[in-house]
Structure formats: C-alpha cells, structure tokens
Amino acid sequence: MFEERAAALDEQDGLAHMRRQFVLDDAVYLDGNSLGALTRQVPGRVAEVIGREWGELRIRSWTESGWWTAPERVGDRIAPLLGAAPGQVVVGDSTSVNVFKAVVGAVRMAGEGRDEILVDEATFPADGYIAESAARMTGCTLRALPPARIPGEAGPRTALALVNHVDYRTGRLNDLPGITAALHAAGALAVWDLCHSAGALPVRLDAHGVDLAVGCTYKYLNGGPGAPAYLYVREELQARFDSPLPGWNSHAVPFGMDAAYAPADGITRGRVGTPDILSMLALEAALEVWDGVRIEAVRAKSLALGDFFLECVSACVPEGRVRCVTPAEHRLRGSQVALACADAGKVMTELIQRGVIGDFRHPDVLRFGFTPLYTSFTDVARAARVLGEVVG
Numbered sequence: 001m002f003e004e005r006a007a008a009l010d011e012q013d014g015l016a017h018m019r020r021q022f023v024l025d026d027a028v029y030l031d032g033n034s035l036g037a038l039t040r041q042v043p044g045r046v047a048e049v050i051g052r053e054w055g056e057l058r059i060r061s062w063t064e065s066g067w068w069t070a071p072e073r074v075g076d077r078i079a080p081l082l083g084a085a086p087g088q089v090v091v092g093d094s095t096s097v098n099v100f101k102a103v104v105g106a107v108r109m110a111g112e113g114r115d116e117i118l119v120d121e122a123t124f125p126a127d128g129y130i131a132e133s134a135a136r137m138t139g140c141t142l143r144a145l146p147p148a149r150i151p152g153e154a155g156p157r158t159a160l161a162l163v164n165h166v167d168y169r170t171g172r173l174n175d176l177p178g179i180t181a182a183l184h185a186a187g188a189l190a191v192w193d194l195c196h197s198a199g200a201l202p203v204r205l206d207a208h209g210v211d212l213a214v215g216c217t218y219k220y221l222n223g224g225p226g227a228p229a230y231l232y233v234r235e236e237l238q239a240r241f242d243s244p245l246p247g248w249n250s251h252a253v254p255f256g257m258d259a260a261y262a263p264a265d266g267i268t269r270g271r272v273g274t275p276d277i278l279s280m281l282a283l284e285a286a287l288e289v290w291d292g293v294r295i296e297a298v299r300a301k302s303l304a305l306g307d308f309f310l311e312c313v314s315a316c317v318p319e320g321r322v323r324c325v326t327p328a329e330h331r332l333r334g335s336q337v338a339l340a341c342a343d344a345g346k347v348m349t350e351l352i353q354r355g356v357i358g359d360f361r362h363p364d365v366l367r368f369g370f371t372p373l374y375t376s377f378t379d380v381a382r383a384a385r386v387l388g389e390v391v392g
C-alpha cells in the first residue's frame, strides 16, 4: 500500500528527473547527509582536468585553465545556495580549518572587552574542540549552551556564538534568523556551521545578516570524498577580517614573495595555501546539477520525504521499537530523520546488508538522510519496510 502511494508521489515529483544526473544502483541510498552521490558530470570532467589541464598544459593551467581563481569562482557558484551575493564565499581547506579561521577572525573583530565565545552544546565535536582551542589562544572563555538559550545568554562580553544550523545527530534545525538577530542585539557576531543545511534547505545568509559561516561540500552538494569546504565572510566585514592563518594565497601580492604579510582585498583573504585543484574542480562539475533548481522546491520535497518516511515507519515498525529524535515540526527539522534504537549499530549493519544505506551515530542513533535531488518516495517506503523487517 505504501509502495503504491510512493509511486504516485514519485509521479507528481517535480524533481524526479534530477535522479538521472546521479550514479545510483539498486540500493536505497539515504546517506547523502554524510557523502553525497556521484553526479554524471564529474568523471569526465576529472579525466579532462588530469589528461589535458595537468597532463598537457601543466603549469600553464594555473592561468589558462583558471586554476588560480577557482576558490572564488567555485565560491560564487555555491553562494546562491547559501543566499549570498557574489564575492563572499571562498572554497578551500576543510570545514574544521574554516571553523578555526571564522572563530578567531570573529574574536578579532568583536572588539574591546568581548572575551567570551558561546558554542552550541550539541555541536559536531570538531567545532567544539576548535572553539575550545581558539578560546585558549585568544584569552576567551568558552561556554557551551543549547542553541535555544543563546539569545538569552549573549551579553556585553560575548564575542560570538558558533552554532550548527542543523544538528548532525538529531536533524534539528536551529533558528538561524532569531539567534543571529539576538547576537547582533547583544553586539556579538554570529558564526554558523552549514554542513547539514546547505543544499538541503534555504539558508539566506545575506538576508539574515549572518557574519561568518562555514560548511562542507561533500554532503548535500555532492562534491566528493574530502571535497574542499567553504568560508563565508559578509561583505561589510571583509576589510576587518584578520585571518589567523595568513598564507601566500591570501596575500595582496602572492607572487611578490614579500616577508611582510599584507592581506588581499575581499573574500580572497580567507584563502591560505595552494588550493586542492583536483577536488575543487570535481566539486565545480558536481555543482552543475544545481543549474535551474530552486532550493525552495528542494526544501518542500525534503519535508515531504521526511513526513512520508515517518508515516511509513509508524506503520511498519513495531510500536516502541524505535523513537524519533528528530522534531516532527517542519520549522524545526533539517533533511534527515534520526531514530533512537536499542541496538542501533547492529540494526544499521543489517539494513546495509539488505540494501538500505543510512548510518549509525553513537550511542543509539540511526540516521536517514533525504537528498531531494535523488531520493525518491519509493526509496523511503522501501527503507521503512526493510527497517520494520529488521527490527520486527
């Protein structure tokens, strides 16, 4: 019965044609919130970069193939998905490294007497480790709080808060507009980690006046394993952004080889060293699938997939066997559903063996990510049915 409804929902799905742009097999792939699927454009483009640009043009490709300017060019390609005007996003390094640049950069911009960093207490652990280290280096104290308490706790000593837009474990969507506005009212900066929201839902960085943001490109942006991350610095702040990792690539005159550092203008000052060209150009090719896609349509389908999955789970899974830890309310939900389950590790291993790929997060969470460009309603119905068989 659910399979029939799923087929009807797939018929009406305005994004169904997008699935053909991805390399998929018979498995139900619900782990695009960890590693996005391969897009069809990428293998050919990577072969061309290796064969022609590297193999034949060699060093000339830094200029002739546009390698040198790729970090800003690919940043501008991601920007519309973040609700950012051009010139504010630079691609490179890992998310972790960009968290470091953003947090220390924000402390340096925050001004006199602001010596407190607030961090989302449920943050992805790496952000917490880096915030702690950044606090020690800058003489700040670090306070971990639930995101909902940040607006009430930010005060005259707060330099910034670092918050995950979507919680990696529970899939809870945090209130980016409200928290950003409250931080600004307290005179503090807002730094957002967009790893689990970019490419899954509208982010609207410019509209909400977000100060700095970071995110990865290997989840919903399908950039590939270890694809470079990005850093967003709001245009008005760029002249004051003092990177804790100044590099020759972010120098005003990179080939001047000057002993003294002078930062480049604009978002280029978010760069550090030589960009990872192979990964970056694979990402650039992967981003082609977004041409003509409205992120609002992606969000609508993501929520519909989540609702349908929850409905199928409650019908297929014996009562009390799993507990949904993702908020049901749309305004509080990202693009994944997380189910707490007693023997979650074993259950996920069995699901994967039966062709349903999600993942397990310690200690008891099964995560199912919905990537609307290639997840179908049929996938979701099958995943719930197989889950019911495994735990039943």
Ligand SMILES: Cc1ncc(COP(=O)(O)O)c(C=O)c1O
Pocket: 094, 095, 096, 097, 124, 126, 127, 164, 168, 193, 195, 196, 216, 229
């Ligand atoms: C929310 C969040 N922040 C940060 C990271 C760390 O990213 P990276 O390993 O690319 O530095 C991850 C990785 O999955 C993440 O999910």
